[in-house]
Amino acid sequence: MGKKLTDQEIRARKVSKVVLKIKKLEKVHSEDIVKSACYKYNMAIQDRKHAEEDIKDAEERLANAKRRLR
Secondary structure (H helix, E strand, O other), X not given: OOOOOOHHHXXXXXXXXXXXXXXXXXXXXXXXXXXXXXXXHHHHHHHHHHHHHHHHHHHHHHHHHXXXXX
16 A cells, blocks of 8 residues: 555646646647636636625625615
């Protein structure tokens, strides 16, 4: 049996696998296209996080408004 990997080692392996997949994509698509796709994906993640924060803030404001009406 092998040793138990730490969370950091598991993460490093997963990152390496993703990097290998990106390198395979570069064989099919140009480097510029892959970079643009990575950037667009990163921006989509950030946009989703901001939207979730906005929803949470709006729900808190709605709850405060309902409390004031009581």
